[in-house]
Amino acid sequence: MEPEHTFTTETLKGDTGNPSPTSSGTPSSPTIIGKHHQTMETSQRGQTHPIGPLTDSRQNAEARPEQRSNLSMPPPPRPVSGLVAQEGPPSQDTPSIQPDREIDSFDWPGLQARHDQVMGEFAYRERDIMDEFGNLCNYFRVWASSLPEHEQPRSSKRLKTQIEFVKHKEHELEAKRVHYTKVVEAFENALKLF
Numbered sequence: 001m002e003p004e005h006t007f008t009t010e011t012l013k014g015d016t017g018n019p020s021p022t023s024s025g026t027p028s029s030p031t032i033i034g035k036h037h038q039t040m041e042t043s044q045r046g047q048t049h050p051i052g053p054l055t056d057s058r059q060n061a062e063a064r065p066e067q068r069s070n071l072s073m074p075p076p077p078r079p080v081s082g083l084v085a086q087e088g089p090p091s092q093d094t095p096s097i098q099p100d101r102e103i104d105s106f107d108w109p110g111l112q113a114r115h116d117q118v119m120g121e122f123a124y125r126e127r128d129i130m131d132e133f134g135n136l137c138n139y140f141r142v143w144a145s146s147l148p149e150h151e152q153p154r155s156s157k158r159l160k161t162q163i164e165f166v167k168h169k170e171h172e173l174e175a176k177r178v179h180y181t182k183v184v185e186a187f188e189n190a191l192k193l194f
Helices: 008-012 057-064 106-194
Strands: none
Touching: none
């Protein structure tokens, strides 16, 4: 397995001595290039690399122990999506959440008052519906009680009328039958005389 390398800006410049001072006069801390930040161990010292000569990082760490603590991680990559987080005070639409700010208490009495008001409105509607249902039940009761009081005598009268009508028809048919039998007997008697 190949050893993991750490490249610094100093190794890119090929400087193995003291760091070059910046414009402010303070030594610049080397920045890590690459994904790994472990020390490089190679048997070939002074090997020429395409981006510069390689140096022993163990030797650099012993020569500059104060710079070892100044190594910093590279900044995290920015999101690829084009959305950039807005820096600054939060907008008025989104309330700011601060841990030292006390959370406002909920208006429980107001909620109970709204609940009582809505339930009162529904109770009023329910009373109206029950009153209407009671009136309809009264109408049905009146209609149901009218059956035995009015319909039974009328139906019995209709039945009697139908019975009398049928009896009258029966008497008429009986009279016709007697008349036809008498006519037939008269014809038979007349035929006997010839």
